[in-house]
Amino acid sequence: MSFSPLLSNLIESLQALPGVGRKTAQRMALSLLEKTPDKAARLASDIEEALEKVGRCAQCRNLTEAEICLICEDRRRDQSVLCIVETPMDVMAVESAGSFRGKYFVLYGKLSPLDGVGPEDIGIDQLLKMVLAEGVEEVILATNLTVEGEATAHYICEQLRRLNLDHPIKLSRIAQGVPTGGELEYVDGNTLSQAFAGRKAYS
Amino acid sequence: MSFSPLLSNLIESLQALPGVGRKTAQRMALSLLEKTPDKAARLASDIEEALEKVGRCAQCRNLTEAEICLICEDRRRDQSVLCIVETPMDVMAVESAGSFRGKYFVLYGKLSPLDGVGPEDIGIDQLLKMVLAEGVEEVILATNLTVEGEATAHYICEQLRRLNLDHPIKLSRIAQGVPTGGELEYVDGNTLSQAFAGRKAYS
Numbered sequence: 001m002s003f004s005p006l007l008s009n010l011i012e013s014l015q016a017l018p019g020v021g022r023k024t025a026q027r028m029a030l031s032l033l034e035k036t037p038d039k040a041a042r043l044a045s046d047i048e049e050a051l052e053k054v055g056r057c058a059q060c061r062n063l064t065e066a067e068i069c070l071i072c073e074d075r076r077r078d079q080s081v082l083c084i085v086e087t088p089m090d091v092m093a094v095e096s097a098g099s100f101r102g103k104y105f106v107l108y109g110k111l112s113p114l115d116g117v118g119p120e121d122i123g124i125d126q127l128l129k130m131v132l133a134e135g136v137e138e139v140i141l142a143t144n145l146t147v148e149g150e151a152t153a154h155y156i157c158e159q160l161r162r163l164n165l166d167h168p169i170k171l172s173r174i175a176q177g178v179p180t181g182g183e184l185e186y187v188d189g190n191t192l193s194q195a196f197a198g199r200k201a202y203s
Numbered sequence: 204m205s206f207s208p209l210l211s212n213l214i215e216s217l218q219a220l221p222g223v224g225r226k227t228a229q230r231m232a233l234s235l236l237e238k239t240p241d242k243a244a245r246l247a248s249d250i251e252e253a254l255e256k257v258g259r260c261a262q263c264r265n266l267t268e269a270e271i272c273l274i275c276e277d278r279r280r281d282q283s284v285l286c287i288v289e290t291p292m293d294v295m296a297v298e299s300a301g302s303f304r305g306k307y308f309v310l311y312g313k314l315s316p317l318d319g320v321g322p323e324d325i326g327i328d329q330l331l332k333m334v335l336a337e338g339v340e341e342v343i344l345a346t347n348l349t350v351e352g353e354a355t356a357h358y359i360c361e362q363l364r365r366l367n368l369d370h371p372i373k374l375s376r377i378a379q380g381v382p383t384g385g386e387l388e389y390v391d392g393n394t395l396s397q398a399f400a401g402r403k404a405y406s
Contacts, residue, residue, distance in 0.1 A: 003266075003295070004257065004266065004267040004268050004269065004272065004273060005268070006249075006252055006253045006256055006257055006268045007253060007257060007266060007267075007268075009249045009252075009253070010249045010250060010252075010253045012249075013242065013245050013246040013249040013250075014246065016235070016239050016242035016243065016245070016246055017220075017231045017234070017235070017246075018230055018231060018234045019227070019230075024222070026292065026295060027221055027222075027292060028220045028221060029253070030266065030290070030291050030292055031220070031221045032219070032220070032250065032253075032254075033253055033254065033257055033266060034266070034290075034291070034311070036219050037254055039216065039219035040219065040250050040254055041250075041251070041254055042216050042219075043216040043217065043219055043220075043247075043250060044246075044247040044248075044250040044251045044254070045247070046209075046212045046213045046215075046216040047213060047216075047235065047243050047244075047246060047247040047250075048244070048247045049209055049212075049213075050209045050210060050212070050213045050232070050235075050236055051235075051236065051240055051243055051244055051247070053209055054207065054209055054210060054236055063206075063207065063210060063233065063236060063237070064207040064210075065207050065208070065209045065210075066207065069207065070207060087233070087237075088233050088237070089229065089230060089233055092206070092229060108237070
């Protein structure tokens with residue numbers, strides 16, 4: 001290799017970024033040093049500052065440098081609806097969609113006994129406490145539509161039902177079906193079966 | 204937006220990387236903080252160290268933290284052949300191909316009067332000095348096969364010819380034609396014309 005040791009280190013480190021292979025990392029390294037050294041310096045300091053200060057929201061576990069995140073702090077949001085997602089990226093996706101105005105709880109993963117991920121790893125205790133303390137009326141299970149995501153949703157439902165609250169909590173799961181713009185021809189059979197099973201009366 | 208200020212800063216900064224848009228930057232930021240904080244810290248320090256120490260080789264202008272880069276220092280390489288390229292990425296590409304064993308000179312761009320890029324910006328003086336000092340016998344012009352790349356190659360040829368050296372320097376331009384694996388049906392007309400004009404006797 002003809003790259004100098006420091007350049008090689010940088011190229012190696014850039015490959016820690018998701019989706020970045022050797023070739024892309026080379027291009028990134030040269031671009032940072034050659035074209036945008038100011039932005040490169042800012043990137044380095046932003047990484048360091050975020051690593052040092054960003055942690056999890058004490059309520060919903062979303063990433064934040066504050067004790068309580070911006071969403072949990074926002075009293076205009078509907079405090080009675082809680083949406084449970086797997087990752088902070090999912091919070092972002094739902095926020096971008098713009099139709100949900102309740103609060104979130106981030107699991108940081110899904111139950112996966114084979115990988116040694118149990119209820120304590122995805123913060124079930126904290127979730128139950130939050131439901132008890134905050135007067136939540138509806139819990140929307142928005143874990144992924146994968147086998148583990150379904151199992152996790154199922155487990156959380158069981159736990160919430162066992163709480164035996166005075167007021168019954170409404171539990172719901174996000175709808176499964178053909179995505180907007182989807183063409184039946186290209187949709188997998190399982191999705192299609194779910195779309196038929198979950199059909200709604202035509203209004 | 205529901206990201207905290209520090210996270211927003213980091214996402215913004217990651218977009219300085221070539222080919223990284225908002226969505227990818229979000230995924231990268233969360234991955235760095237959540238999944239690979241150790242690698243994130245190393246990335247930050249590698250960027251800072253490279254920014255501080257990596258500069259240009261005093262001979263060929265390639266990126267290096269040393270006075271003279273590894274290629275220029277390697278006396279086993281053919282000192283009589285000099286390959287002129289536009290960027291350090293091009294050095295990398297030619298090195299990966301593995302067939303060239305001479306030295307390089309990196310222009311960091313191409314002549315582009317409209318953008319105010321003149322001969323002094325691409326190190327022509329330094330190039331001429333290098334050719335005079337190092338006993339170069341052949342110069343291979345490996346600038347891109349674009350209009351500006353061709354113009355730059357042409358200009359450099361003119362300058363080298365004007366040196367009026369005792370020993371004539373062989374000047375060559377990389378071959379233009381159909382790429383390996385290329386199908387004539389999908390190759391543009393200009394390339395095809397060049398491939399016909401540059402045809403070689405079948406041995």
